[in-house]
Every structure is written in structure tokens, then in C-alpha cells.
Amino acid sequence: AQKITQTQPGMFVQEKEAVTLDCTYDTSDPSYGLFWYKQPSSGEMIFLIYQGSYDQQNATEGRYSLNFQKARKSANLVISASQLGDSAMYFCAMREVPKTGNQFYFGTGTSLTVIP
Amino acid sequence: EADIYQTPRYLVIGTGKKITLECSQTMGHDKMYWYQQDPGMELHLIHYSYGVNSTEKGDLSSESTVSRIRTEHFPLTLESARPSHTSQYLCASSDPTDSNQPQHFGDGTRLSIL
Numbered sequence: 725a726q727k728i729t730q731t732q733p734g735m736f737v738q739e740k741e742a743v744t745l746d747c748t749y750d751t752s753d754p755s756y757g758l759f760w761y762k763q764p765s766s767g768e769m770i771f772l773i774y775q776g777s778y779d780q781q782n783a784t785e786g787r788y789s790l791n792f793q794k795a796r797k798s799a800n801l802v803i804s805a806s807q808l809g810d811s812a813m814y815f816c817a818m819r820e821v822p823k824t825g826n827q828f829y830f831g832t833g834t835s836l837t838v839i840p
Numbered sequence: 841e842a843d844i845y846q847t848p849r850y851l852v853i854g855t856g857k858k859i860t861l862e863c864s865q866t867m868g869h870d871k872m873y874w875y876q877q878d879p880g881m882e883l884h885l886i887h888y889s890y891g892v893n894s895t896e897k898g899d900l901s902s903e904s905t906v907s908r909i910r911t912e913h914f915p916l917t918l919e920s921a922r923p924s925h926t927s928q929y930l931c932a933s934s935d936p937t938d939s940n941q942p943q944h945f946g947d948g949t950r951l952s953i954l
Contacts, residue, residue, distance in 0.1 A: 828873075
């Protein structure tokens, strides 16, 4: 079974609008971390936001927020007020600590295009 | 600020050549990783290391090899490059003692084998 599932291969959003990128995960560990990365066309991986499995509040970092629904095992990324520079690939990742000795798992990514 | 460096950034080279992709980090992280990624596609873990003298194969079979003689250095070698090795290679590191921390990535090496 896939550890991380991103079901949206491509998304389009109008500039200044908000967009939600979906991510679901699969783990039986009680302790885990969830991460989102941005990868522009230049290829580097940029860390955006982190959510811990025990965190009560949804994580926020500037225009990025993580909609964490633990019972549904979902960790959707919300980008508010989209900008042209947000056009990139976005990867959801999970870190399991107890069972797999600090292994990271990545989704297949979502390509976001911001339309002027 | 993460400090992980990959060289070269781009490499175009002929078939049959031996290639070493360099990766160094200054954060003292024990765990390091190599990923292979085709443009616009998912990341595939090809090698990782828990620390000095530790190397493990990842999920994707690869003809490359790695070594970890020093904590900060994790080079990847292709003994005889082929066109099928054309891809982007991303190096990463993480602190295994801090589960709140993400993987830190280098800028990647884009490899083209002619």
C-alpha cells in the first residue's frame, strides 16, 4: 500500500485565489511527521511546512497552512492568495520514526499552475 | 539555514564514462539519502546511509554505488554511464534524533548521458 497518496497530478488556480492540494497517508505508528515541499522547475526541493502527529493545531507558515485531519489521515496543503511564483511541483511526505528507523516517504506530487 | 551541497549542478557526458556525483553537508547529520527523479515525476530512493561506514540500497534498484567514509560526505558513483541514467539526482540529509525536522535537500545534479 502507498504510504503517501496525492491524487491530483495537476491543478490550476487563478492568481490571488486560494488552492488546496490533497494528501492522504497510511501509517500505524502513533508518532509521525508530515511535510510539504515545493519543487520549482529549477529542481531544488524547498521545505514549506511541518505537522506533527501530536500537534493539536493546524500548522501555518505565512501563506501556507496544513489542514490536518488525523482521523481521516489527511494532510492537505492550503495556499492562500496564490502568486505566479507558486507554480511548481508540490510533494507531500511523511516521516515514521519508531517502526522504520527514521524513514521518509514521498507522494507522487501535484503540479500547480497559477494563471494570471 | 540548511547547508547541503551537490556538485556538479549539471553534467553532460558520454556513454561508458565513470561519474561521481558529490554531496556534502555541514549540519553533522548522520542520515543521508540519494534520490533519482525524472522531470515532473516522483522521487525514488536509491541509497541511504545511517552514518559512517553504513550504506543501504533504497526502493529503486540502481546501478550506482555510494560510500560514507566521513559523516559530511556521501558521494554517488556510476562506474559506466548509460543513457538510461539520464535523470536528476537529489541528495538529502536528516537528523535522526529530531523527528520534527525535515529532510534537507541539495540543489540536485541534472545528469545527461549521450
